[in-house]
Amino acid sequence: MVATTPSATLAESAYLRLRSELLRGDLAPGSKLRINDIAGRYAVSPSVVREVLARLAEQGLILAMPQRGFAVMELSIADLEDLTRARKLIEMMALRESIADGDLSWESSVLAAHHRLNRTTMTTSEGHVSDEWADAHAEFHHVLLSGGRSSRLTNIADNLRDCSSLYIHWSRELADDTGRDVAAEHREIADLTLARDADAAADALGRHIERTTQALVTYATGRDSTTPDGASA
Numbered sequence: 001m002v003a004t005t006p007s008a009t010l011a012e013s014a015y016l017r018l019r020s021e022l023l024r025g026d027l028a029p030g031s032k033l034r035i036n037d038i039a040g041r042y043a044v045s046p047s048v049v050r051e052v053l054a055r056l057a058e059q060g061l062i063l064a065m066p067q068r069g070f071a072v073m074e075l076s077i078a079d080l081e082d083l084t085r086a087r088k089l090i091e092m093m094a095l096r097e098s099i100a101d102g103d104l105s106w107e108s109s110v111l112a113a114h115h116r117l118n119r120t121t122m123t124t125s126e127g128h129v130s131d132e133w134a135d136a137h138a139e140f141h142h143v144l145l146s147g148g149r150s151s152r153l154t155n156i157a158d159n160l161r162d163c164s165s166l167y168i169h170w171s172r173e174l175a176d177d178t179g180r181d182v183a184a185e186h187r188e189i190a191d192l193t194l195a196r197d198a199d200a201a202a203d204a205l206g207r208h209i210e211r212t213t214q215a216l217v218t219y220a221t222g223r224d225s226t227t228p229d230g231a232s233a
Helices: 006-024 035-042 046-058 077-101 104-118 131-144 151-163 165-173 182-194 198-225
Strands: 062-065 069-072
Touching: 006 035, 006 046, 006 165, 035 046, 046 062, 046 069, 077 131, 077 151, 077 182, 077 198, 104 131, 104 182, 131 151, 131 182, 151 165, 165 198, 182 198
Parallel strands: none
Antiparallel strands: 062 069
């Protein structure tokens, strides 16, 4: 077994901490990530921070700008709407195939994944989305689409959802969608899926994806309207 070095432990700890700050919305969209500032806050070397930033850039959570360092992704409405359209097309198709092809084992997996999600507390005592809930949420959506015969289709859906992960978290952390019942949305999707009602289940999934987008669009539009001359904050 390969021993974990102190530098590797520091890098992993810094990675998890910075990723958490990004997903919570603590770091404003478009803001510059200054290596020396982060190194000072985390009590690690600049080289460790560079390693962490490169890893986050590979995952699409931040932007690497040649000769200019790193920055948090911009909150781009055009990009968000494009991702949402692609997700709806792919995920709704994949869910239909899962319902058509999925066996009893898949049904059991959907039931278990929804049970875990439903029993996991969504927010921490500080009001942020918990890591446990985020993991359960990702697993639920993956399992829903895993019953079909095409593993490539499932992988495409997973990749698109990964690309949307920062937007999804921002929608929870930044948008004030107080009237939303996320648990009820997931329950409806799970119930319709297990009832093998492909049309209704796909429609419920599409509305679920769209609701997340609309909450963030409303937030972004309101934020821009409060800045001078409508400029992006």
